[in-house]
Amino acid sequence: MNDTEVAKSADDLRPGDRVEVEIGPVAHGGHCVARYQGRVVFVRLGLPGETAVVEITEARRGSFCRGEVVEVLRADPRRVEAPCSHFRPGGCGGCDFQHASGDLQRELKASVVREQLSRLAGLDRPVSVEELPGGGFGWRTRVRWALDPEGRIGPRAVRSHRVEGVNPTEPCLIAAPGLNELAATVEVPSGVHRPASAGSQHRSGRQVRGRAARPELPEVVLTAAGDGRRLAIWPDQPGTHQVPTVTEHAIGRDFSVAADGFWQVHPAAADTLSGAVAQALTDLELIGASSWDLYGGVGLFSEVLAEAVGESGTVVSVEGDRTASALAVQNMAIHPQVSVVLGSVEKVIDDLPDTVDVVVLDPPRAGAGPALCEQIAARAPAVIVYVACDPAALGRDTAALMAAGYRLDTLRAFDCFPQTHHVECVARFLPA
Ligand SMILES: C[S@@+](CC[C@H](N)C(=O)[O-])C[C@H]1O[C@@H](n2cnc3c(N)ncnc32)[C@H](O)[C@@H]1O
Missing domain, CATH: 3.40.50.150 (Vaccinia Virus protein VP39)
Known part of the structure; x- marks a missing residue:
């Protein structure tokens, strides 16, 4: 541990604290289970058997914590470098296992x-x-992404309403070809309103508990259809509009x-x-x-x-x-x-x-x-x-x-x- 990491009692853990843990088995939901002084910590971005420094992102009083690996001290041999710039602590919530080889993911x-x-x-x-x-990338032919007040379109960050804006230079790597380009160029129809400001957002943009805390951001469904078409559908668009049919x-x-x-x-x-x-x-x-x-x-x-x-x-x-x-x-x-x-x-x-x-x-x-x-x-x-x-x-x-x-x-x-x-x-x- 370095100076910024603390050795504190498990009951006192707070978001932002860093603790060293042995990572235990994978659990349903894309995280592994670790224990810090007996207290359960659901850890993202780790792998079973690894030793890592975990930053606490959520600490429920008298209950479990959540955290993300920020430093790996002993790595699983099948850990890989995640290729996507959005896959990082506090980053996109869409992928969970980019840091594992394909066979380990399975x-x-x-x-x-x-x-x-x-x-x-x-x-x-x-x-x-x-x-x-x-292959493991470029497969997702339909995405439902959000539009934020700054006009960015992309998936939401992990356990947060913050939008990870994607575009051809910082693409979502699981999206099918053409969808990142579409996200960067699609016009927002009149009647689909961006939220007025980011004022109602959580300051850090991270770790808001549950979906209820998400502000209502307009969403767009981007489709890479089997017939070759690339389409953007705005479900929040008011009035009657015909949703196209694809093949x-x-x-x-x-x-x-x-x-x-x-x-x-x-x-x-x-x-x-x-x-x-x-x-x-x-x-x-x-x-x-x-x-x-x-x-x-x-x-x-x-x-x-x-x-x-x-x-x-x-x-x-x-x-x-x-x-x-x-x-x-x-x-x-x-x-x-x-x-x-x-x-x-x-x-x-x-x-x-x-x-x-x-x-x-x-x-x-x-x-x-x-x-x-x-x-x-x-x-x-x-x-x-x-x-x-x-x-x-x-x-x-x-x-x-x-x-x-x-x-x-x-x-x-x-x-x-x-x-x-x-x-x-x-x-x-x-x-x-
Ligand atoms: C997982 S999809 C499966 C669709 C289809 N079997 C396929 O593979 O293309 C689930 C489908 O169930 C429909 N659905 C959801 N809840 C339903 C309900 N309570 N009763 C009937 N259909 C429902 C959805 O509209 C959706 O088309």
Whole structure:
């Protein structure tokens, strides 16, 4: 430790203090767990097994602290130099693992999935996270960035409202080609108002607790569509404006998608996940079967199900977003066996046909929830394929499905979001 670092009691830790710690296991959320005199510190920018000086960024009275590595004293051999200028203490909150090699990142994510399944569902099973083609950078085809009072556009800084302005000379390295240029040149439409001043912002621009403390900054969705177009959509733009539709390509066909609507953000993810869902169904005789595609979006997995059940079967896609649902109708028009229901899954499930053989569900980050899992299990499908973007939600819902008579059969995990802590899982459940 040098002069600026303090050896103080764990109870007295305050933001700005620097402490030396041994970094422990990775935890869900992109940080590792360390202890300083027994007090838990969630540490960003460290790796398990490292010794580091950590600057405290948040200290909740009587509870845990948060901190960031500012100096590595003993490094993991697979630590790498982060290539992005925005990846630094107090910097961009979009990436978590740029300081780890790609294979180490996938090991960290695998251990999080394994730990969540163990803690929440009591399962102990090996997990490996599969790499997607295309490399670790330049993959993010959709970003939702904020506009700050100075006119900068970019992702928000970690646990803060401050905008990390990006441009072609200081680009976001995970953004798809063209998006940094678009962020630097896009015109703000009249009616989208910049906040008047930075006066309401947190002085340091860092470590504001929770999202509630964020001022309302206008946001822009930048899309690098599969059809080559680069588009900027301002969701806060007042009045009626038509959001353009773009064309994305996956599993050998085109899908129409709203430029600001849901589509997998990694260019290889739609193919990869559809392949994993198809694989989870291959050894089952499904021609003529009835199926549900819950949280169906514009119909990606309905396409897989339509193939699996054939024209003598049925697919009911349920999607809550009006635009996505309308586009699913359009995209699935070639499959007479597919019908699309607009509505929230939780509300419409009771109105769906009583018997179902196959359920695919791909909920947003919060997961389906135990109540919905019980309702699905009560219909006694022969197989449930759960596509999950949050390992904690998957762990909780796995426990609910197990309690309702299902067992986790196969589990694949994919690195659809390199450099971040996010990971996508495809889990197959069969009757126990
Ligand atoms: C993770 S996306 C999956 C979309 C699709 N399966 C795909 O891969 O393209 C989740 C989808 O669920 C929709 N959604 C979110 N909450 C919902 C709800 N409660 N009921 C129905 N749909 C919902 C969203 O609009 C979004 O299209």
